[in-house]
Amino acid sequence: MVSYNVAIVGATGAVGEKIKEMLETTSLPLNKVVFLASKRSVGKKIRFKGDFFEVEELQADSFEAIDIAIFSAGGEISKQYAKEAIKRGCVVIDNTSAFRMSEGVPLVVPEVNSEALKQHQGLIANPNCSTIQMMVALEPIHQMFGLERIIVSTYQAVSGAGMSAINELKQQAQDILDGKEEIEATILPCSGDKKHYPLAFNALAQIDVFSDEGYTNEEWKMINESKKIMSDQALKVSATCVRVPVMSGHSESVYIEIEKDDVSVNDIKESLEKAPGVVLEDNPAEQIYPQPLTAVDKTDVFVGRIRKDLDSNKGFHLWVVSDNLLKGAAFNSVQIAEKLHEMNLVKVNQ
Numbered sequence: 635m636v637s638y639n640v641a642i643v644g645a646t647g648a649v650g651e652k653i654k655e656m657l658e659t660t661s662l663p664l665n666k667v668v669f670l671a672s673k674r675s676v677g678k679k680i681r682f683k684g685d686f687f688e689v690e691e692l693q694a695d696s697f698e699a700i701d702i703a704i705f706s707a708g709g710e711i712s713k714q715y716a717k718e719a720i721k722r723g724c725v726v727i728d729n730t731s732a733f734r735m736s737e738g739v740p741l742v743v744p745e746v747n748s749e750a751l752k753q754h755q756g757l758i759a760n761p762n763c764s765t766i767q768m769m770v771a772l773e774p775i776h777q778m779f780g781l782e783r784i785i786v787s788t789y790q791a792v793s794g795a796g797m798s799a800i801n802e803l804k805q806q807a808q809d810i811l812d813g814k815e816e817i818e819a820t821i822l823p824c825s826g827d828k829k830h831y832p833l834a835f836n837a838l839a840q841i842d843v844f845s846d847e848g849y850t851n852e853e854w855k856m857i858n859e860s861k862k863i864m865s866d867q868a869l870k871v872s873a874t875c876v877r878v879p880v881m882s883g884h885s886e887s888v889y890i891e892i893e894k895d896d897v898s899v900n901d902i903k904e905s906l907e908k909a910p911g912v913v914l915e916d917n918p919a920e921q922i923y924p925q926p927l928t929a930v931d932k933t934d935v936f937v938g939r940i941r942k943d944l945d946s947n948k949g950f951h952l953w954v955v956s957d958n959l960l961k962g963a964a965f966n967s968v969q970i971a972e973k974l975h976e977m978n979l980v981k982v983n984q
């Protein structure tokens with residue numbers, strides 16, 4: 635029986651750790667897993683399925699005899715090394731935004747468009763975390779009632795910005811509770827930007843750098859990626875992305891306008907109840923609705939607060955929550971690897 639050699643690129647990072655956890659329980663037949671990171675981490679021990687493995691330095695020849703490489707070490711690393719992996723016959727699943735909008739690169743949420751995997755030429759892009767959970771929640775509605783417009787506001791957790799941002803938020807919270815007057819901020823809202831602000835006890839309406847039309851890159855990702863995943867360039871999408879002091883679990887307030895008339899809240903709920911990867915948590919009488927604290931460490935997308943818009947017969951509001959490191963990143967990329975295997979789309983190198 636076929637079994638794969640898998641590499642995790644960025645194995646010591648916030649997403650890399652979760653990819654390792656997802657590989658511990660995957661249905662993908664594994665021969666071995668290789669843990670790659672920067673020179674700084676060489677020799678660090680990683681526990682996988684009860685055994686310890688040393689982190690190795692990422693190099694071009696790290697990909698000799700690797701069948702599937704899952705990248706999560708930032709866009710620059712993907713741009714530099716994805717081609718090296720592909721050249722060596724490896725299938726790359728990339729968690730960064732480096733290739734998501736490139737022609738010929740499938741951008742895949744398995745519940746929505748796994749058929750797109752058939753077009754892969756060695757590289758598959760994992761979408762942006764906020765986009766993934768929104769697509770899982772909206773695809774059943776898209777299928778049954780048609781979708782014309784999406785307006786989303788996000789409440790995104792700090793873990794999406796990596797380990798160093800998590801540590802910075804913890805330090806800021808501690809410093810504020812200790813009564814310190816100077817609160818240090820060196821990473822958020824965006825490590826590459828000119829100014830930095832504290833996130834502790836705050837909310838920052840900037841994720842990634844500002845770009846065209848006053849939107850940030852994160853907002854453009856949600857707009858452009860949604861259209862690509864749903865194969866609908868006419869879909870109207872707008873986004874406001876906000877970082878909040880939550881460790882893990884992105885929340886989204888999503889307003890949609892559907893195509894069909896006379897659709898009820900119950901019709902929307904029924905479409906979601908049957909949908910793969912969706913859990914309905916919607917009972918206002920019992921104060922039941924999704925929360926990041928209860929969604930964390932779970933692979934599903936939780937949906938609640940479903941209401942009809944008061945002014946538009948075709949408008950609905952939803953609250954969508956998921957663990958950004960799992961369905962938003964690690965789980966989705968391991969699901970892609972499982973699908974590639976099921977669809978016989980991996981060439982084995984060994």
Ligand code: A2P
Nearest residue numbers: 644645646647648671672674675692707796797
């Ligand atoms: P390292 O821990 O050795 O720096 P996060 O997004 O949580 O900050 O994680 C980023 C991941 O990308 C880490 O595993 C980090 O490894 C890895 N990484 C960063 N720079 C490089 C590099 N130049 N080569 C290989 N891996 C890198």
